[in-house]
Amino acid sequence: MALKKLSKEKVGEALAELSKFRLIAPAKSDDVVVFKQISDPAEAYLEYGNSTVPPKKFAFPQTETLFRFVTGSPDLTAKNVEEEGTTVIFGLRPCDARAMAIVDKLFSWDFDDPYYLKRRELTTLVGMACVEPPSVNCFCTSLGGSPFGTEGLDLLLTDMGDYYLVEALTDKGEKLEETLSSQLEDAPADDEKKAKDMAAASEGKIRRSINTEGIPEKLPDLWENGLWKKVSAACLGCGICTFLCPTCHCFDIQDEVEESGEGRRCRMWDSCMFEEYTVHASGHNPRPTRKERTRNRINHKYSYYPAHFDVIACVGCGRCINLCPVNIDILEILDQVVDA
Amino acid sequence: MVDVNKLREKAREVISREDVRELIGYRPGTYGFRARPAFVMGPDDTGELIFTPACVNNLASYIVLEEKLPVKRGEEPDLRKVAVMVKGCDSRALVQQMEEKAYDRDRILVLGIPCRGVVDMAKVQAKYPDVLEMGEIALEGDKFVLSFNGTKEEVPREELVADKCLRCRYPTPLVYDELLDEEVERFADDDFADVAELEKRAADDKWAYWEEKFSRCIRCYSCRNVCPMCYCEDCVLDRLQPQWMRRSVDISENTAYHISRAYHLAGRCIQCGECQRVCPVDIPLMELNRKFYKDVEDLYDYEPGTNVENPPLLSTFKVEDKEDFIM
Secondary structure, three states: OOOEEEEHHHHHHHHHHHOOOEEEEEEEEOOEEEEEEOOOHHHEOOOOOOOOOOHHHHOOOOEEEEEEEEOOOOOEEEOOHHHHOOEEEEEEOHHHHHHHHHHHHHHOOOOOOHHHHHHHHOEEEEEEOOOOOOOOOOOHHHHOOOOOOOOOOOEEEEEOOOEEEEEEOOHHHHHHHHHOOOOEEEOOOOHHHHHHHHHHHHHHOOOOOOOOOOHHHHHHHHOOOOHHHHHHOOOOOOOHHHHOOOOOOOEEEEEEEOOOOEEEEEEEEOOOOOHHHOOOOOOOOOOOOHHHHHHHHHHHHHHHHHHHHOOOOOOOOOHHHHHOOOOOOHHHHHHHHHHO | OOOHHHHHHHHHHHHOOOOEEEEEEEEEOOOOOOEEEEEEOOHHHHHHOEOOOOOOOOOHHHHHHOOOOOOOOOOOOOOOEEEEEEOHHHHHHHHHHHHOOOOOHHHEEEEEOOOOOOEOHHHHHHHOOOOOOOOEEEEEOOEEEEEEOOEEEEEEHHHHEOHHHHOOOOOOOOOOOEEOOOOOOOOOOOOOHHHHHHHHOOHHHHHHHHHHHHHHOOOOOHHHHHOOOOOOOOOHHHOOOOOOOOOOOOHHHHHHHHHHHHHHOOOOOOOOOHHHHHOOOOOOHHHHHHHHHHHHHHHHOOOOOOOOOOOOHHHOOOOOOOOOOOO
């Protein structure tokens, strides 16, 4: 597939073209970068490092209606995801796209989750390569990712200065290229090599790492190890590390009923770091303290997930390290696991 | 600035006491200029302890965050003291907790640290985004001195200091068993000019302002969990039967959450600013808390967390209390 280029002058035009779909792009809310639906190309903020909140909510919304009902009536109205329409997530980072590919395995495991999978089917992911690693705590290369990684993406953009190099990676990506045919031009012949060099240079700038070999196999043996108490001592039990994690996918299902009797059953993000996550109806909690909850977070990512799906549920985006209020650092925990 | 050797020596002495179970202090973080809470369980754990302007966390939160597992049959509850290092602002959380009778004074051993200001770590991170290897921050006069990668840089105090330190009324802890350094005289005051500005804005303006902020909220509850005054054993947010507040994340529930929390802190918030510091999506929560703080000060001439003997404001009645705002 021949590489294309999108001149920066034409980005606005391209985004305008794409806004006939449900267009999601990074945008600023005050000084915070968030992914949101945009209707005006000027809202897109493409010179960003990475978003604080990953774009996972556009595949797996933080709160989503599954169906509506009226108390006492057997009739249910299921949510029709199709109505959300074709969606383009423009400019997400390779780690966040790879995270979606990882989470896909869960939602299509023993039960095909119709809501999630339909939404994924309707969504095209346009990635933005990390010419510079966005943070000192990036470690995607330790997990098999790359600042220029393509897993999960349909199209990859690379900032070449005056223009973006455009590489279609899937049929969906090619279709999107067709949509943008008036904005795209052929890329210079040597750009492929140039991009490869840029990828190598960016990978070389990733400064944190962990050798994950053996960790999934070792974790079950460390269940009673004293390290969990130590690494969780400062934990506040908030949801930052899990809610901002692009692969965390735990949810709760609750009914919300109005006084009129009209209600909805909805699914919402839940966090294994919350106390009531595992509270039984009896009041017993099998994970009574933050020690057990922290142990679960690490085990889920680095042991249970690889056991089921052959891939570690962490992409090395570094958000949980960057934003933890008490500097709990997953790489330090993993180092201790290795050394234990 | 407290001498680090003296600090570790004192910690060693304290944790070696038979009536002390645990000591909560600070140690270097894992990257950049971070410092983080340290949990010292024995004299051998004291070697890493520090106190620098990077020690931003309010450790008073951990006194009420402690997890009490049911005591097993035949075992006695561990009633030894928890020792905790607190700056002036943090000490007010202890005072307020004790005003509210959250625990007995003799359950804790307070190591007070007079403080001339800590950094706003977000400002440090923005100025030095590429520093990975542990750097150090010291306050020398009116400058922060940052040492990293073999170099030293001086930055004016105002540029990196946390906002709360610019209007700090209590640099020396208001409660302590031992003070680890010379007392620091009050060097600033709070005129609540920022709150007055906010009050002047039209209602529609204010709504638009907060709508933008609250729409970002992901309800991770880090503001609640970090708060030293949020220690209800059973928080309304966690209740499912009845469910007082919905889990769904939208502007309506988010707004209800933040307004409820602000009301619960009226007359109680001691302005450590931890909620705003930890918010991953930069919601300026202290603007709400400071509005209440100012109102309480104006109406009742009361400052939370300043005197253990004070009864909590909203559970007391005085005949001279103002009534002119009651409808």
